[in-house]
Amino acid sequence: MSDANAPLSLDEVRHVATLARLAIHEDRLPQLQRELVAILGHIAQLQSIDTAGLEPMAHPLTLSNRLADDIPESAMPIADLLRNAPATEGDFLAVPKVLGGESS
């Protein structure tokens, strides 16, 4: 399953789209598969580099993240934050039913 040189199957593309929360139309999957296979084929060159014992470098600087002091501050007004919401009810974001949907 974890062979970086194995080509990506159509089922795997479908699975990744589900993980990525993208409702990609079936018609588009074969082309997306071809493009991803080509890109992954190029990226496979990373496998030929000797990385034994190397510490992964997640960040270019040797800075550590700074934590804010635990002091309450005034937040943005709720009305400002809700102005961009597609659907609201009072001071709340409105969403479809979370439980009881067909695929949940």
Added chain:
Amino acid sequence: MTSDLVSVRDDIRAGVTTARATVDGYLTRIHAQNSTLNAFHEVFDDESRAAADAIDAKIASGVPVGPLAGVPIAVKDNIVTRMGRTTCSSRILENYRSPFDATVIERLTAAGAIMIGKTNLDEFAMGSSCETCAWGVVRNPWDPSRVPGGSSGGSASAVAADLCAAALGSDTGGSIRQPASLCGIVGFKPSFGRVSRYGLVAFGSSLDQIGPLTHRVRDSALLYQCMAGDDHRDSTSAPHAVEDVVTGLDETPRRFRVGLPLQYRKGNAPAVDAAVMRAIEHFRSMGAEMVDVDLPLTDVGISTYYVIAPAEACSNLARFDGIRYGHRTQSTSARDLFDLYAQSRAEGFGGEVQRRIMLGTYVLSAGYYDAYYRRALQVRRLIKEEFDRAFTKCDVILGPTSPTAAFPLGGVTDPLSMYMCDVYTVNTNIAGICGISLPAGFDESCGRPLPVGIQLQAQAFAEPLLLKIAHAYEVAQGGRARIPASIP
């Protein structure tokens, strides 16, 4: 003839012109050119005139004004502004209005700059041609049948066509430098952590950096000086004090070493190699020492980048879910939350953004994480160490910014070929160092003359030295002799 930012600023300050007349001049040019170039998505006519009047009133009454007083700046549309919308050139944010200003907007406004409009980009800054912009392609003022580069192509096109005194861009893998090169202007990517990203819509959080696109090096130095420095709202901003890069800009370092990597000489257009050769002669004439440096992992940069950047992007773009802001599907088939997320995202994101989200999700997925993501981060360390070794032998590394001049719209259709446009720029971001693209002549082999650029890279936080050497090159080269023929 185009005017550089510092000249515009000085003319307003000296009373040669007013901020209002300056703004009116730029607005007239924008409205004449933008239907062709599509550099701007939104223009702040009324707001920029009002801001100019306020600056003029201050100057008239002798109130001190900031170092950018009255200077019109264009802003890449992935930097949030209270004014207007912030769309990232994506349908998913078509009507998004930010409740706050980015730190760079606050700082530039405090310095007296006037935000004249928002510029188009490749959707979510993912691209090298501005052809993935949801609001139509952006065109290159040197030849409108060609791309301006990307992703800060709207900003580059606007500066090159003299539609603003300068512009802001963002650079995740070359997105300031490559369009600057293709449009014949200066594009400067500061070191990672140097400029606050608070209010920059996140793409690759360990790679993104805001920087200026300008006519001249001193313009970039001044804008950088006004924007850089610690910001408590960005926990990745560097606490180091910002050195004065403006005052000493004219002092060419007495001795400096220019590194020339063998790996930067393969597969470039002849005009690009010729521009680098001319730059070498300019640096020799200043007394600089040329040294060979070895960067054998140059070719691995694109592979490393296209694991790390999509991995970070798929996490960052998970926030666009159709719940709190952005596009929500109207489809009645979206019956539960999963459908709502997946359909909103599929409708809102364009093809390239979806491709990168897929790629990032795949390389982070169970069973592939070690083979791709972890390994890419290990190679990243090797790339950083390779630069560290090179910088023991030289002060700056010289090479092309882009292997070619601007290509025709629609000329590169395969995603992987498009990614290769950034072969000389991605490693700067991977290592977190600084880089600048400088106009370096023209490719005359394609009909109309097309600008080519050179790139100088320096160690992290070596901006003062990088800008001095860049400025010395610009002076030696004689500045920009030509402006785009399409511009009246």
